Amino acid sequence: MPISIFPVTPRFAAEIGDIDLGQPLDGETLDAVRTAFATYGVLAFPAQSLTQEQHLAFARNFGPLEVTVQRALRNEKLRVPEQFADIANLDAEGRLWKKDARIRLFQMGNRLWHTDSSFKAPSGYASMLYARSVAPIGGHTEFADLRAACDALPAATRARLQGLIAEHSLLYSRRKLGFTEFTPEEKVAFKPVLRPLLRRIPESGRESLYIASHIGRIGGMSDAETETLVAELTAHATQRQFVYTHRWRVGDLVMWDNRCTMHRGTDFEDTRWPRDLQRVTTSDRRDAFGAEEKASALAADY
Ligand code: OGA
Numbered sequence: 597m598p599i600s601i602f603p604v605t606p607r608f609a610a611e612i613g614d615i616d617l618g619q620p621l622d623g624e625t626l627d628a629v630r631t632a633f634a635t636y637g638v639l640a641f642p643a644q645s646l647t648q649e650q651h652l653a654f655a656r657n658f659g660p661l662e663v664t665v666q667r668a669l670r671n672e673k674l675r676v677p678e679q680f681a682d683i684a685n686l687d688a689e690g691r692l693w694k695k696d697a698r699i700r701l702f703q704m705g706n707r708l709w710h711t712d713s714s715f716k717a718p719s720g721y722a723s724m725l726y727a728r729s730v731a732p733i734g735g736h737t738e739f740a741d742l743r744a745a746c747d748a749l750p751a752a753t754r755a756r757l758q759g760l761i762a763e764h765s766l767l768y769s770r771r772k773l774g775f776t777e778f779t780p781e782e783k784v785a786f787k788p789v790l791r792p793l794l795r796r797i798p799e800s801g802r803e804s805l806y807i808a809s810h811i812g813r814i815g816g817m818s819d820a821e822t823e824t825l826v827a828e829l830t831a832h833a834t835q836r837q838f839v840y841t842h843r844w845r846v847g848d849l850v851m852w853d854n855r856c857t858m859h860r861g862t863d864f865e866d867t868r869w870p871r872d873l874q875r876v877t878t879s880d881r882r883d884a885f886g887a888e889e890k891a892s893a894l895a896a897d898y
């Protein structure tokens with residue numbers, strides 16, 4: 597049976613039915629998912645029932661699996677295998693985080709508009725986030741369409757962004773939360789990478805902004821110019837007409853394209869309600885821009 601595609605918004609988010617992600621997907625089904633993914637950028641697959649292995653197997657259809665940044669963080673014991681980014685508010689023993697736990701404050705970076713792994717080389721392509729338990733109220737995930745936001749930029753702004761290169765690092769987004777103390781290992785792991793502010797997405801041919809709270813510098817600009825430009829672009833890109841809000845149900849798997857979307861988690865009582873979301877993210881095989889050599893060559897222009 598062919599999959600069912602139910603658009604939630606005309607060009608950004610769709611729900612997909614008549615598919616069991618726990619089974620290996622045949623070529624035709626996979627093509628249909630790929631086509632929908634290129635069109636929409638955010639796909640929600642409700643009522644799935646997945647083991648971690650099945651989740652990983654589905655993700656492998658979209659490229660090589662990343663390893664979580666949490667492995668590079670000081671003193672953090674992992675609750676889930678390293679191919680998962682742990683988006684839960686639970687410690688390694690499955691207890692709710694304490695209010696002042698470092699990992700809790702660190703993960704608050706997920707409440708800032710961002711895209712996954714723009715600070716890695718190669719950068720992130722598809723994220724697949726699966727809900728094992730959800731908060732009764734709050735704890736939604738919002739997504740912004742950076743292609744539509746790009747289309748809506750004034751021509752003069754778009755021309756000004758052409759050719760601009762930004763430095764992305766997890767250290768920059770965490771600095772915004774007041775984190776300034778990083779171990780030497782963390783500094784090496786999160787060394788900034790260079791990314792264009794505008795990019796074209798090969799599958800759809802659409803141009804997209806590529807912005808995130810991970811940006812800390814833009815080539816040729818002062819810190820003040822960088823911060824104001826990123827704030828203005830983020831405000832533009834996250835206007836309601838570009839945003840889809842996902843209200844989680846247990847068993848939802850939501851998949852998004854990190855090359856042309858931003859997202860953020862919304863507030864909830866995270867020291868009261870467990871919320872167990874687990875994410876697998878794949879690397880962008882086509883990311884030539886992330887190559888170290890090219891990055892250092894461009895750094896020389898600063
Ligand atoms: C993510 C993420 C935010 C949230 O899964 O990458 O940033 O809490 N999630 O929903």
Ligand code: MN
Binds near residue numbers: 706711859
């Ligand atoms: Mn994220």
